[in-house]
Amino acid sequence: MERVLIADDHPMVRDGLRTVIAVAFDRCELFEASSLEEATSVIEREGDFDLVLLDLNMPGATGFSGLIELRERFPSVPVVIVSAAQERGLARAALAAGAAGFVPKSLRRSAIVDALKQVLAGNIYAPEIEEGELAANAEDTEILRRIDSLTPQQKVVLRLVVAGKLNKQIAYDLDVSMTTVKAHVSAILSKLKVFSRTQAVILVNKVNFGAS
Template structure:
C-alpha cells in the first residue's frame, strides 16, 4: 500500500494526479495539501510516507524554500517537483536544492507513472530537456579494455559517463544494465563510485555537477 502526498494549490491538479496514481496501487493512500504549511503540518503524522509531489508555485513558498523545508524535516523521503515550469534553469535549481525528481505538468500520464516508479525504487527522474546540451560522453564509447581511461575534467571513467547519460535519460539500474550488457550489481557499483568521485549525495546532483564541469 503506497502513501503519497500531493501538494498543489489547484483542486483539479490534485484530482488529476490522484486519478493517475491509482494505477500504481489500487489501495493508494493519497494525502493532499494546498500549501507548504499544510505539508509540514501533516508530515509528523505520516513519517511512513513513500513520496511527495510538490508544486513549485505554492502561495507560501518562494523559489525552493518549500522543498528545502520539507527535506529538512524528512530528508529520506523522495520529493519530486511537479511544475508548470519546464525550463532548464528551474530543473537544475530544484535538483541542486535536493529534489529527487522533476516532473513537468506538461508531461504525459505515462511520464508521471514512470517517474514515480523510478523514485519509489530509490532512483531519480530527470526530464528530457536536460539532454538538449551536449551528451556527457562527447567521444565514442570506448572498448571494454580501455574503460579504465578517465575523463580529464570529471575524473570519471568513460563507462561511468555512459551510466550518467542513461540516468539522465530516466533509465533505472535494471534498464541501464540491460543496455550496457552487464549486471545490475555492476551498475550500482558504478553509481556509488560516481557519487563518491563527484562528492555529491544523489544521482540528480551528479548529473547537474558533471554538466557544470
C-alpha cells in the same frame, strides 16, 4: 502499500494527480495539502511517506524554498517537484536542491506514471537532463545527502566555516567553547567525508550551501 502526499494549491491539479496515481498503483494511500504549512503538518502527523509531490510555487513557498524546508525537516522523504514551469535548467536546479525528481505537469499520464515508478524504485527522474548532466546531479545529490546527515548545530558551524570564520570566531559567535567547536568541525569533516576545512568548503560550495 505506497503512501503519497500531493501538495499543490490547485484542486484540479491534485484531482488529476490523484486519478493518475490511483489508477497506476493498486495499493496506494493518498494524502493532499494545499500549502507548504499544510504539507508539513500532514507529514508530521502521518509519519514517513514514500513520496511527496510538491508544486514549485504554492502558499508558503517561493522557488525552491519549500523543497529545501522539507528536505531539511524530513530528509528521509523523497520529494518530487511537479511544476508547470519548464525553464531550461530548472530540473537540474531542483535536483541540486535535493529533489528526487522533476516532473513537468505537461507530461502525458503514462510518462508521469513512469516517472513516479522510477523515483519509488530509488532512481532520479528529470526528462530534460542529458546523461552527463545527470551524472553531475548525482554528485550534487550525494553532497546534499551528506549535508542532510549533519545536526542543526553542525550546519550552523558549517555555514560559519564557509563564511571564512576561524574556530575562535565561531566559538565567540555561538557562545560555546573552542573544544565544542573543534568537536563539531571534526564531526562535520567525517560526515562530509573530507579531510580539511578547505575541502569541506569546496564540496558544499558545489551545491551553494553557504547561500541557502
